[in-house]
Amino acid sequence: xxxxxxxxEGAQRVASAAPQRRVPVLHVHNVGVRFGDAQVLDDVSFDLxxxxxxxxxxxxxxxxxxxxxxxxxxxxxxxxxxxxxGRDAGDVPERIGYVPQLKTFDRTxxxxxxxxxxxxxxxxxxxxxxxxxxxQAHAALAxxxxxxxxxxxxxxxxxxxxxxxxxxxxxxxEPAFVLLDEPAxxxxxxxxxxxxxxxxxxxxxxxxTVAMVTHDLAAARYHASRVLVLNRRVFGxxxxxxxxxxxxxxxxxxxxxxxxxxxxxxxxxx
Amino acid sequence: MSGLEDLIQVxxxxxxxxxxxxxxxxxxMCALLGVFVVQRRLSFLGDGLAHAAFGGMGxxxxxxxxxxxxxxxGALLRNPLWVAVPFALLxxxxxxWVRDRTxxxxxxxxGVFFAVSVALGVLFFSRISPDAxxxxxxxxxxFGSILAVRTTELTIIAVVAVIATTLLLALWGxxxxxxxxxxLARTDGVRSRLLEYLLFGLAAVVITVSATVVGIILMAAYLxxxxxxxxxxxxxxxxxxxxxxxxxxxxxxxxxxxxxLFDLPTGSAIILTQxxxxxxAAFTQRR
Numbered sequence: 001x002x003x004x005x006x007x008x009e010g011a012q013r014v015a016s017a018a019p020q021r022r023v024p025v026l027h028v029h030n031v032g033v034r035f036g037d038a039q040v041l042d043d044v045s046f047d048l049x050x051x052x053x054x055x056x057x058x059x060x061x062x063x064x065x066x067x068x069x070x071x072x073x074x075x076x077x078x079x080x081x082x083x084x085x086g087r088d089a090g091d092v093p094e095r096i097g098y099v100p101q102l103k104t105f106d107r108t109x110x111x112x113x114x115x116x117x118x119x120x121x122x123x124x125x126x127x128x129x130x131x132x133x134x135x136q137a138h139a140a141l142a143x144x145x146x147x148x149x150x151x152x153x154x155x156x157x158x159x160x161x162x163x164x165x166x167x168x169x170x171x172x173x174e175p176a177f178v179l180l181d182e183p184a185x186x187x188x189x190x191x192x193x194x195x196x197x198x199x200x201x202x203x204x205x206x207x208x209t210v211a212m213v214t215h216d217l218a219a220a221r222y223h224a225s226r227v228l229v230l231n232r233r234v235f236g237x238x239x240x241x242x243x244x245x246x247x248x249x250x251x252x253x254x255x256x257x258x259x260x261x262x263x264x265x266x267x268x269x270x
Numbered sequence: 271m272s273g274l275e276d277l278i279q280v281x282x283x284x285x286x287x288x289x290x291x292x293x294x295x296x297x298x299m300c301a302l303l304g305v306f307v308v309q310r311r312l313s314f315l316g317d318g319l320a321h322a323a324f325g326g327m328g329x330x331x332x333x334x335x336x337x338x339x340x341x342x343x344g345a346l347l348r349n350p351l352w353v354a355v356p357f358a359l360l361x362x363x364x365x366x367w368v369r370d371r372t373x374x375x376x377x378x379x380x381g382v383f384f385a386v387s388v389a390l391g392v393l394f395f396s397r398i399s400p401d402a403x404x405x406x407x408x409x410x411x412x413f414g415s416i417l418a419v420r421t422t423e424l425t426i427i428a429v430v431a432v433i434a435t436t437l438l439l440a441l442w443g444x445x446x447x448x449x450x451x452x453x454l455a456r457t458d459g460v461r462s463r464l465l466e467y468l469l470f471g472l473a474a475v476v477i478t479v480s481a482t483v484v485g486i487i488l489m490a491a492y493l494x495x496x497x498x499x500x501x502x503x504x505x506x507x508x509x510x511x512x513x514x515x516x517x518x519x520x521x522x523x524x525x526x527x528x529x530x531l532f533d534l535p536t537g538s539a540i541i542l543t544q545x546x547x548x549x550x551a552a553f554t555q556r557r
Contacts, residue, residue, distance in 0.1 A: 072457050093459040100454055109309060109450050110504045116450075123458040124443030125450060127508040153505055 023086040024049050025177050025209040026071055032079030033066055040066045041077065042233045048226065050176075053203060054211040055220035055240070058230035059253050064213045065101070067230065068181050071211070072098060084177065093123065097170030099180040102162060102187075105154070113149040113157070113165045117141060120172035140172035141165070144198050160191030167195065171202055178202070180212040184219070192216070196223045217244060277527050285417060289526055292419045293540070295431040296480040296492065297518030302438040303473050304497030304518075305511045309449045311376070313498075315365070315473060316490030318380035318387075322361035323478040324486050325387030326354030327411055328394035335402050351426060355478050361387060362474030366467045414485025414537030416526065423482060430479045434472050441465065446507045485537045495544040496521065502551040517547050 024047035033041040041063045048054050056064050069075035070082050073090020082089040084096065097120065117137035118126045129137065141147045146164040149157065157165065163183060170178055178199065184192040196219060203210055214220055220227050220240060227243040229236040235252035236243035280286050307315055330350025361383050368379040395408060410418065419427075438445070447455040448462035455462050473493075481489045496518040497510070504510035525540030532539075 069453075074453060074456055090459075093457060096457065098454065098457045100451065104451060104453060106309075106450065108501075110501060110506050110510050111450065112506060115506060119447055119450075119454075119458070122443075123447075124460065125446035125507060127442065127511075 022050065025052075025085060026054075026211065027083040027086070028067070028071070028080070029082070030080035031067070031070055031077045031082060033063070033070065033075065033077045039232060041070070044080070044230070044234055046228055046234060046237045048209060048211060050209055051203070051207050052209055052226050053199075053224045054209075054226045054228060055224035056211065056213045056228045056230060057215070057217060057220050057244075058235075062231040062252075064230055065181055068179060068213060071179065072096065094173065095176045097173070097175035097178040099163075099166045099170045099178070099183050101181045102159060102166070102185060105162065107155045109154070111154045112151050113141065113146070113154060113168075114138070114151060116154060116165055117169045117172050120169035136172060137168070140168040143171060143202070144168045145194070160187045160194070163187050163191060163195060164198075167198060174206055174208075176206075176208050178208055178210045180210070182213050182215065184214060184216060192219070199223075217249070220244065277531060280530055285419075286526075286530070288419050288421065288424050289416045289536070290523060292424050292427050292483050293416055293522035293526055294519050295427050296476075296484060297496070297522040298515055299431050299434045299438075299476045300480060300492045301496050301500075301514035301518035302435060302511065303469075303476055304493045305500065305507070305514050306445055306449055306469060307473065307493055308497040308501060309507075312380075313490070313494045314377045314380050315470075316477060316493035318365065318384040319358055319362055319474050319477040320481045320486040320489035321384045321391070322358040322387040322474065323354055323481040323489075324411065325361075325390040325394075326350075326357030326478060327482070328391035329357060330354045332394040332397055335398050349422060349426070351423075351479065351482065354482075355475055358474040358478040359471055362470040363467060366470040370463065370466075410485070411482060412486050413535065414483060414488055416483050416536045416540075417529075419483050423479075427479050427483065430475055434476050437468070437472060441468070442511070445469065450507075484540075488537045488541050491541045491544065492518075495541070495548050499544070499548040499551040502548075502555050517544065521547055 026048040028047070029045050031041050031044040032039070044063075044067065056067065058064050066075065070077050071084065071089055073082075073084075073088065084092050114129060114134060114137045115126055117140050118129045118133045120140070121133055121136055126133065138147060138150055141150055141164075144164045144167050146161065146168055149161055149165060152161075154162065154165070167183075170180075180199075183195055187195070199210055199212075200223065202208060212224075221244050224240055226238065227236070227240045228234065229243055229248055229252045231252045231254070236245075236248040281290070307313060327350045330353030333353055334350060365376075365379050365383050368374060368382070369376055372379075407415070444455070444460045444462075445465055447458070448460050448465050452462045477489055477493070480492065484492050497514045499517055500510045500513035504513055521543040522540050525543040526536060528534060528543065529536040529539035
């Protein structure tokens, strides 16, 4: 056996003994956030790997939206850190598609659907979208079944239509990571299911990673590949079947007894 | 001679040309700023910063009289704007800072600075001898005197207009994005906090140099009415901006003309013309 071959064999043994760990899409390490006297996040740690679909669940005031802000680099935690694609959160905006809560939307702002989608392409507000930008925006809207909304004023759209336009904006530049903050708030049951279907189709086509804050435990169980149960600290992180268990949820939500878990969520526990 | 011929003839006068030029420059700056002021629900900002200009002019006039610059310096040096502009700039940045660092609403923050500025203006103007020629008439400062605009003031307005217009057009896309949704814009790398400070600072400077011509009392309307009327008609932020500029410029020229033809106070004529356009816009709004 040549020395070169022995060296190769040795190298392979070393590689197999210590396999190179892929950089997680989202790495959250010991994150602590305090607003005044209130500890909003405490020692939150988890890794989200490529291609996973994460549902972040927890009661109101659990720090879910704060965690989203930390992940996006909008809020610097007092303790710990968050990294996206191995870099400081906030340094890779071009790889992120973000869908904010609809309640932040200002209906007095004069804008059409195509203009909002184009912000996802050029990362500033378009005075007049170019022909190429219009084509790309149209394709993104078609992807979410909203091509007929292209020139409609945003102020005239329903909650479900608006949600599709925001999703089109988020996926227009084909990001590797899509982050949604309570995307189902203010939309009806069918629109909510359409949204999850669209997300899954986008994920299947591009291999993107998805993270979503939701109150819908059934949706988390059905659509997510990982679930994070949060109430200021992590109460569970893992496969939906493991994490969405009775004991874990009751501990996180602070309820005693099954009767206190919302009726609509009981089937998620089974 | 018809009114139109009369107007054409009077436009040959240098004072009328200066008034029209100053009015158009102010209209463009205020319209470009006004669309962001209206969409960010900061309509009270125009009032607050115009009154900061009053405070700054009072301090400036007092400094000029006390330092003897009145007797020694040229017309440019004797202008209280040299103090009023930095004072208003600090006020604008102060309002932005209070908004940023406290949980107070914009109108509360603006109201505090508004009151302090007026108090300072009254205090310093009261310390100046009534006989002193301070280069500024308090009544003109309050109610405007666009027909009396001098070459010095026009030069200052032109310089500020070039800087403000260039900055506002260059930053328009990012400012509009941050105005639509601050958080969404920040996720795309827009430095919205810095932009807000810049917007408040620019507004302070533009309003101060404009208020000396348009009048402190009427300044807020100049900033708000064209943008508000434009919002009613516009379907996009770009068309709102364009319509606001067109309304601002056309109502300024029409107001100057009407004030000459019917012997009306010019500032009032401009603002009432703008108000007329707003009423038409409100009645023709598509539902």
